[in-house]
Amino acid sequence: MPQIEPKSRRDISEFGLIDRIRHRLQRSRRDVALGIGDDAALLRIPLRRELVATTDTLVAGVHFPRGTEAEALGWKALAVNLSDLAAMGAEPRWVLLALTLPKVDMRFVRAFMRGFGALAARHGVALVGGDTTRGPLAVGVTALGVVPAGSALRRTGARVGDDLYVSGTPGDAAAGLALIEGRLRAPARARRILVARLERPQPRIALGLALRGAATSCIDVSDGLAADLGHVLRAGGVGATLDLAALPRSEALALAQPDEAQRTKLQLAGGDDYELCFTAPASSAAPIARVAKRLKLRLTRIGTIERRRGLRLVGADGASVRLARTGYEHFAR
Numbered sequence: 001m002p003q004i005e006p007k008s009r010r011d012i013s014e015f016g017l018i019d020r021i022r023h024r025l026q027r028s029r030r031d032v033a034l035g036i037g038d039d040a041a042l043l044r045i046p047l048r049r050e051l052v053a054t055t056d057t058l059v060a061g062v063h064f065p066r067g068t069e070a071e072a073l074g075w076k077a078l079a080v081n082l083s084d085l086a087a088m089g090a091e092p093r094w095v096l097l098a099l100t101l102p103k104v105d106m107r108f109v110r111a112f113m114r115g116f117g118a119l120a121a122r123h124g125v126a127l128v129g130g131d132t133t134r135g136p137l138a139v140g141v142t143a144l145g146v147v148p149a150g151s152a153l154r155r156t157g158a159r160v161g162d163d164l165y166v167s168g169t170p171g172d173a174a175a176g177l178a179l180i181e182g183r184l185r186a187p188a189r190a191r192r193i194l195v196a197r198l199e200r201p202q203p204r205i206a207l208g209l210a211l212r213g214a215a216t217s218c219i220d221v222s223d224g225l226a227a228d229l230g231h232v233l234r235a236g237g238v239g240a241t242l243d244l245a246a247l248p249r250s251e252a253l254a255l256a257q258p259d260e261a262q263r264t265k266l267q268l269a270g271g272d273d274y275e276l277c278f279t280a281p282a283s284s285a286a287p288i289a290r291v292a293k294r295l296k297l298r299l300t301r302i303g304t305i306e307r308r309r310g311l312r313l314v315g316a317d318g319a320s321v322r323l324a325r326t327g328y329e330h331f332a333r
């Protein structure tokens, strides 16, 4: 990678940092007719596929703490977008990046691109365009993928009687944040795992692909399980009962020893997990169990879709709790 510094701060945009680093990320994909270097990219969309498009911006001090390591930021900025493609059952293909930087800091940019590039390589995604601007640190990513026409997973579609599932172990990322902010303590090994779950979420792409045709609805958990499940329930015009005792816990979270109320809050209201929450008929239970085994990923049945609207929680003692619309303050005690 050439290490040419622009003459002045004003040059950051014209200079095209993105252009300088493109070889690191511009993978040769046969469906990229024209990548970075012209006014726009030309992408080949296969016949009978739909283009799936999503975009997300991360702003310093709002979506990530100032001082977040650049490499982790690069990873996460891409991960949150790939997670949205995963939730649609899409195969990720291309990505565009808009970087707003307070100053030209090639060390930052290199570290950022290392994180971004590592995840892009893992999923075979090509960077096909981008832009750099000077301003308060912010990262905008647009991710593009494809699905066979008509087969995308959606938030709508949950049916009465469907099983409700979640992947992985929700609450880990929120525990990582609580550890960083000193609201929770954990042994060093558990801390490393939980902070990594916050900073390097794994978009569940393979799971999204496997759920096409098996799940009736799907969403990725970015704002917390209760809130995101709420979107699915409202979209489907249905309700659900969630079994708190069934919520899968990681060993790392257990090692942090949150009390019952704190754990429930982390697992239901903690954001940033980027797991998938989905519904499926009982007839899909066996195929879903096979998917879990193949992907070596926990897929846990945590409840049932019901006609009665709203989300109801059942504790280990069988006691039912109605979750307020305002959500997790309920557990804040």
Ligand SMILES: [Mg+2]
Binding pocket: 083, 084, 087, 219, 220, 222
């Ligand atoms: Mg989403």
